Amino acid sequence: MSRPMAISCTGLGFRYASSTTDAISGVDLELESGSLVVISGRSGSGKTTFARCLNGLASRFWEGELSGTIRLMGRDVTGMDVGRIGNMLATVFQDPRSQFFMTETDSEIAFGCLNRGMGRSEALVRVEESYEAMSMGDLKSRSLFELSSGQLQKIAIGSCYATDPDVYLFDEPSANLDLDATRALAKVMRTLKAQGKTVLVLEHRLFYLAELLDRLIVFDEGRVAADYTRAEALALDDRRLADAGLRPLSLAGLRPLQASARTSMAGRLASAPILELRDLCFSYGRRRMRAGEAPGFACGPVNVRAEGGEVIAVVGENGAGKTTLARLCCGLERESSGLVLLDGKVCRPRERLGRVVLVAQDSDKQLFSDSVFGELSLGRRRGGPEHRQILARLGLEGLEDVHPQALSRGQKQRLTIACACVAQADALFLDEPTSGLDRQSMMAVSQLVSELAKDGRAVFLISHDPEFLLATATRVWVIADGTVTEDLPLDSRGHARILGSWGEGGAT
Numbered sequence: 001m002s003r004p005m006a007i008s009c010t011g012l013g014f015r016y017a018s019s020t021t022d023a024i025s026g027v028d029l030e031l032e033s034g035s036l037v038v039i040s041g042r043s044g045s046g047k048t049t050f051a052r053c054l055n056g057l058a059s060r061f062w063e064g065e066l067s068g069t070i071r072l073m074g075r076d077v078t079g080m081d082v083g084r085i086g087n088m089l090a091t092v093f094q095d096p097r098s099q100f101f102m103t104e105t106d107s108e109i110a111f112g113c114l115n116r117g118m119g120r121s122e123a124l125v126r127v128e129e130s131y132e133a134m135s136m137g138d139l140k141s142r143s144l145f146e147l148s149s150g151q152l153q154k155i156a157i158g159s160c161y162a163t164d165p166d167v168y169l170f171d172e173p174s175a176n177l178d179l180d181a182t183r184a185l186a187k188v189m190r191t192l193k194a195q196g197k198t199v200l201v202l203e204h205r206l207f208y209l210a211e212l213l214d215r216l217i218v219f220d221e222g223r224v225a226a227d228y229t230r231a232e233a234l235a236l237d238d239r240r241l242a243d244a245g246l247r248p249l250s251l252a253g254l255r256p257l258q259a260s261a262r263t264s265m266a267g268r269l270a271s272a273p274i275l276e277l278r279d280l281c282f283s284y285g286r287r288r289m290r291a292g293e294a295p296g297f298a299c300g301p302v303n304v305r306a307e308g309g310e311v312i313a314v315v316g317e318n319g320a321g322k323t324t325l326a327r328l329c330c331g332l333e334r335e336s337s338g339l340v341l342l343d344g345k346v347c348r349p350r351e352r353l354g355r356v357v358l359v360a361q362d363s364d365k366q367l368f369s370d371s372v373f374g375e376l377s378l379g380r381r382r383g384g385p386e387h388r389q390i391l392a393r394l395g396l397e398g399l400e401d402v403h404p405q406a407l408s409r410g411q412k413q414r415l416t417i418a419c420a421c422v423a424q425a426d427a428l429f430l431d432e433p434t435s436g437l438d439r440q441s442m443m444a445v446s447q448l449v450s451e452l453a454k455d456g457r458a459v460f461l462i463s464h465d466p467e468f469l470l471a472t473a474t475r476v477w478v479i480a481d482g483t484v485t486e487d488l489p490l491d492s493r494g495h496a497r498i499l500g501s502w503g504e505g506g507a508t
Contacts, residue, residue, distance in 0.1 A: 004033065004073055005032060008069075009070050015064050016049075027223065028224070029217070033198050036200075037201070038206065039218075040204060040247075046223070048408065054089060073167070090160035104144065105139050105141065106140060109155065126164070136158065150318030157170075167197070170199070178318050210249040215227060241439075247442075273305040274456075278339040279338040280328065281298070314429075314479060315464070320479045321483070325482075329460075330356045330429060331347075332358065361432045363413050376419055387422060394415075417448070453474075478497055
């Protein structure tokens with residue numbers, strides 16, 4: 001007897017309680033069991049709302065009106081509680097912190113297993129299998145509060161893997177992962193397919209899924225705009241991908257910012273470095289946890305300098321120390337030893353605040369006003385036409401009076417970047433600025449970053465997004481074990497550091 005469709009939707013629609021228009025409407029889809037389906041499309045096209053309908057959060061936790069029907073593994077989920085839905089469909093959310101219940105990695109991965117009634121011995125086996133499958137043995141018995149965003153994403157995926165559901169729903173799973181971790185993620189997805197599991201991936205970055213996907217479904221304005229088989233998707237040329245707001249399906253043809261553009265930007269470099277680090281060191285110290293645990297993360301010594309007009313890609317594995325270095329430069333952490341100089345003068349942490357600005361990964365922690373336009377004007381003179389122009393360029397036009405917390409994740413991300421653009425800072429650190437952004441939004445951010453550099457600022461891009469870095473950066477810092485191990489121009493060597501083996505095809 002044939003297996004039932006993993007997911008079947010008929011006339012599916014949802015309208016949020018705070019909205020007068022449907023977020024999605026008229027969605028008719030059937031997804032075969034054992035298939036890997038990628039859903040992409042422009043930011044705000046309805047992908048996340050569709051996911052919330054599938055996992056039962058829409059109308060139960062997100063107030064609104066749900067219409068149509070959803071069947072999971074042949075069962076109508078109308079009126080079914082979220083726990084029973086979760087037994088069939090496990091979700092890895094965009095922000096992994098939103099799905100954690102424990103404070104330590106082993107307990108977090110085991111939580112879902114125990115919550116489903118598994119015995120302790122079986123749960124322990126599942127935990128070990130998750131660590132092995134995700135190649136994250138280094139995260140065993142760690143405090144969640146000490147992990148980077150990429151490491152937290154691994155734990156979130158591992159916790160779902162341990163529960164062994166029929167359907168896996170991944171919402172932007174590669175957003176904070178380095179390329180090695182992305183390759184490991186693709187390997188996990190391939191394994192799940194081989195086990196007969198159904199994998200649904202909401203994603204903008206498509207390169208690591210090209211050889212895995214069975215279908216590529218494109219959302220636009222809350223509806224299914226296109227539905228491609230794998231062969232049809234791989235046959236799409238770059239123009240058709242761009243027209244649909246889709247990222248490339250391969251990194252092999254990507255090239256760095258043209259040499260002429262780098263030369264033009266370099267011609268604007270300041271005569272003295274804007275930011276210079278001399279023997280900079282930092283340590284979080286020994287955590288108050290179990291006896292015998294190793295000391296906390298240490299950074300340094302770091303000796304680098306950055307000129308005005310440069311756009312520096314800061315790359316390295318998850319947990320290498322990229323964000324820690326940014327927080328030191330911005331004055332949010334106090335160095336253990338060494339010096340930070342701005343415009344040739346030594347600056348203490350307090351003196352660096354505001355002169356070096358960090359746009360962090362978690363946009364919710366950086367939004368304080370009651371409107372989008374108010375956010376741009378917060379702590380500054382009242383916004384004028386230039387503020388509206390920045391909002392328009394980042395696709396936020398018409399949202400000036402909307403509360404920031406009512407925005408989508410991608411819109412919040414773009415708003416924090418807009419705030420950085422209007423800040424009067426000498427240097428800017430943007431931490432994963434393209435997480436959750438479609439192709440058009442990514443290129444808009446790239447153009448704004450280039451213009452900030454042309455104004456004489458130094459801009460640092462902490463990112464695992466090779467498409468964005470190659471389109472924007474002029475230089476590469478490679479971070480490993482808390483220090484800058486390589487400082488490269490974006491020539492063939494820098495290009496190789498950003499792409500790794502993905503540049504030659506990136507076989508999974």
